[in-house]
Amino acid sequence: MAETKLSEPQKIIADITLMNNCFMNKVFAGDVKSTQLLLRIILNNDKINVKTVNTQQFIQNLYGHSAQLDILATDENGRRFNVEIQRDDEGAPVKRARYYSSVLDVHFLDSGRKYDKLNDVYVIFITEHDVLHRNYPIYNVERVIKEDGTAFADGSKIVYVNASCRSDTPLGRLMQDFNCANPDKMHYKELADRVSFFKKTKEGEKTMTDIIELYAAKRAKEAAKKTAQARNIELAKDLLSEGESIERTVRLSKLSEAEVRELASKLTA
Numbered sequence: 001m002a003e004t005k006l007s008e009p010q011k012i013i014a015d016i017t018l019m020n021n022c023f024m025n026k027v028f029a030g031d032v033k034s035t036q037l038l039l040r041i042i043l044n045n046d047k048i049n050v051k052t053v054n055t056q057q058f059i060q061n062l063y064g065h066s067a068q069l070d071i072l073a074t075d076e077n078g079r080r081f082n083v084e085i086q087r088d089d090e091g092a093p094v095k096r097a098r099y100y101s102s103v104l105d106v107h108f109l110d111s112g113r114k115y116d117k118l119n120d121v122y123v124i125f126i127t128e129h130d131v132l133h134r135n136y137p138i139y140n141v142e143r144v145i146k147e148d149g150t151a152f153a154d155g156s157k158i159v160y161v162n163a164s165c166r167s168d169t170p171l172g173r174l175m176q177d178f179n180c181a182n183p184d185k186m187h188y189k190e191l192a193d194r195v196s197f198f199k200k201t202k203e204g205e206k207t208m209t210d211i212i213e214l215y216a217a218k219r220a221k222e223a224a225k226k227t228a229q230a231r232n233i234e235l236a237k238d239l240l241s242e243g244e245s246i247e248r249t250v251r252l253s254k255l256s257e258a259e260v261r262e263l264a265s266k267l268t269a
Helices: 008-015 021-028 032-042 094-108 170-178 189-200 202-206 209-241 246-253 257-268
Strands: 050-059 067-075 080-086 121-127 138-142 156-162
Touching: 008 189, 008 209, 021 032, 021 050, 021 067, 021 080, 021 189, 021 209, 032 050, 032 067, 032 080, 032 170, 032 189, 050 094, 067 094, 080 094, 094 121, 094 156, 156 170, 189 202, 209 246, 209 257, 246 257
Parallel strands: 080 121, 121 156
Antiparallel strands: 050 067, 067 080, 138 156
């Protein structure tokens, strides 16, 4: 039997994973069960009971940089958990984590309340690569008193999860699921059910329009870039074959000097 050929939108939906922050936002939006599973595994704490979950939470700072959070959850003790997906290493600098933590503190401490009323805040980055370069599956960061190594215990906690570590552990299996496009092959039912809803039901597919449009625009841009690059290469070949200098060919073709020199070496080989 011939395989059914997927349309372009169907291909986009079939290939997308939870490492795409737009899709992750849909999967976790308002869903306590999947968010609770996520936090319990990452923080190794089965007693976390999530009460509220919001995605794409915009926190405005009237005096400086505002923040848009991928996931913002609150548990029964008032602790707040911000989870961010970062595929680009440059999107997860340590000072961004520091800033997000401070933004949450400022936003949720009402005027006139004492500082000891600040709830604990967790800022969690799930990164595609090991951005801290120590080859750990997870990094738990808290302030300590340097003189004796004891915890400063100010309630501010930062966690980096290395999504490239996919070992046979609860966290490793979670990261396998985050990188898995097929819900039938996912380990955790809570996540598989949510991903399956968006990928395999008509109701869920209808909500994927914005992601499909975003991907289509991205692919169109990439295709246009490839076409322009191909034209530049052909122009450079013509210029070089006519005896133009490397410098002039670089300027006219908009290729890099290294690319032009490589073309020149192939033409003279």
